[in-house]
Amino acid sequence: MGTPIEDDELPRRDVLCIDVKSFFASVEAVRRRIHPLYAYIIVIANRERPGSVVLAASPRVKKEFGIKTGSRNFEIPNDPRLTVVEPSMALYLKVNQMVMNIFRRFVADEDLHIYSIDEAFLDVTASGRLFGDKHTIAKMIQHTIWRELRLVVTIGIGDNPLLAKLALDNEGKNARDGIACWTYEDVPEKVWSIHPITDMWGISSGYARSLCNIGIESVKDLAHADKWKLKKKYGIVGLQMYYHAWGIDYSVLSDKAGPREKSYSKGQILMRDYYHEDEIIIVIKEMTEDVASRLRRHGVAASGIALGISYTRDIEDHGFRHQVLLPRSTNATAELAGHFIRLFKKYWMQQPVRQIHVVCSKLQPAGHEQMDLFTPPELDERRHILDETIDEIRDRFGKDAIFRAYSLMKGGTYLQRAGHVGGHKGNSN
Incomplete structure (x- = not known):
């Protein structure tokens, strides 16, 4: 695809980015013996405050009512189908640990990076000898979490953490089977089609406005911009945005492991x-x-x-x-x-x-x-x-x-x- 790096120099790993769908709301649904995808549950910081923030909403609530993370209490309609609850963080942390322990059956600790309470990266490159290829491992993890915890997970698979994350956010979360795979070969078709540009990992609305001011309105524009002009304007972040537009990410999860100073x-x-x-x-x-x-x-x-x-x-x-x-x-x-x-x-x-x-x-x-x-x-x-x-x-x-x-x-x-x-x-x- 004419990348700025020779193809044989591009790092290729088998990386999964896994998200527990509407985590807080899904845990509350399972508590009530309801399928997470069929529940009408909203988790809100404080039910008594009109301006309180929605922390999570079940998929059906998002689709049918437009209520999502970041919505406010006063925006929630008075509908008998909706169950509004305050968060049970101790329970969520406990379930999160159960999910992480399932991940550890498939990868060593150094190949697991916990990104947030509901999302994690797994480098399964070394796991193939035991469990099969990356697609097989993704399905095994998905089925295991459903069987044991009744939680639904969506998965992005990529040649590196960036592509895995982009695959998850832009395709996997809406895919029928909840799994999407993006490789370097998919960059022109998939990465460059991400729209708006703020859906690209690492590009905030502030950067989007600034890029627009210099004629860069899409990820494809970014990939074909002068990388040295980007570096001059944005520093190392400019180069990072440029290479990310080509799907290039040299991060290796195990490099973040090793002895850490206690703090x-x-x-x-x-x-x-x-x-x-x-x-x-x-x-x-x-x-x-x-x-x-x-x-x-x-x-x-x-x-x-x-x-x-x-x-x-x-x-x-x-x-x-x-x-x-x-x-x-x-x-x-x-x-x-x-x-x-x-x-x-x-x-x-x-x-x-x-x-x-x-x-x-x-x-x-x-x-x-x-x-x-x-x-x-x-x-x-x-x-x-x-x-x-x-x-x-x-x-x-x-x-x-x-x-x-x-x-x-x-x-x-x-x-x-x-x-x-x-x-x-x-x-x-």
């Missing part, structure tokens, strides 16, 4: 865009407190941190992720929060924030922290006593038994999340 992290998708610095800082403080508590519970301190900020999806600049080594290791909430806030203020470009991720890494046993010449020992001791007292009260009486005053201010999310799992109610009853 503790927390991520949160905000319920709205946060525009004001003081509100964003409140959330960063709350999240830092959660991670710091886990450090103390495991008897370790961090000497490195990383902060990830994602802007709202319509912003061309996606956000940033930066890490820094600390002057000394610590697990003190106030000290860690100070470092995270400085990192945020240094790199934030006044854009609306929608997602925050904090990471504490480079761990060592607590108690080995170096003294800080600029921090009085009595202040260290007061911080230590305060943190441990708060930890003990929360362990005994629950997370909402004690909280910091800033959590009552506009923007705070701690009290809404207290007692929740993954940001949603954990009750699976």
Whole structure:
């Protein structure tokens, strides 16, 4: 097909991208002994709030009512066929683990990449000797999950993770048997036909508008653009978009495996865009407190941190992720929060924030922290006593038994999340 890379140099693996169809809603359907494809179930963050977000909707709800993930509570019609439920995150996590354990029957851990709670990549190249070709393995996994969990999965098969993902999203999810296969040879016919261009993996509406301004309106246009001009305008992302338009992706799942440094992290998708610095800082403080508590519970301190900020999806600049080594290791909430806030203020470009991720890494046993010449020992001791007292009260009486005053201010999310799992109610009853 005249690719920018010689055919014999293109990486060819047998990769599956597997999605559990309408995962949250499907689990709720199975609980009620209803076939997931025949159910009328909507999972919503909070039934009492008109503006609450729909987290999942059964396929029939999407097709017949137009309600999908991201819709709002006030958009749900008053129809007796519809069952509206709040999420049971503990149950969803448990079922997710069951699905992952089925995947592990077919691939080694290093060939499994969990993309989200309802989606994963499997490199089955080495599995062929045991189970047959990639199509046979895909059908075996599909049937196994249905037989054991009564969940419906759709599968994209590709020569690399990119093609597998594109096959899933653009064909597999609507295919009669739920399976689609895209290879390099299919790129001109299938990849270049993806429309709109935002349906191409990795191209946001912001990038789409920018590409349109330079005359690139389709994936085919992108594949035939001057890659060096794209690199000049967008940096390495420009080259990535160009090669992706040719279906080229050098990712190998097992390369992401291997020894990993232990770290503790927390991520949160905000319920709205946060525009004001003081509100964003409140959330960063709350999240830092959660991670710091886990450090103390495991008897370790961090000497490195990383902060990830994602802007709202319509912003061309996606956000940033930066890490820094600390002057000394610590697990003190106030000290860690100070470092995270400085990192945020240094790199934030006044854009609306929608997602925050904090990471504490480079761990060592607590108690080995170096003294800080600029921090009085009595202040260290007061911080230590305060943190441990708060930890003990929360362990005994629950997370909402004690909280910091800033959590009552506009923007705070701690009290809404207290007692929740993954940001949603954990009750699976």
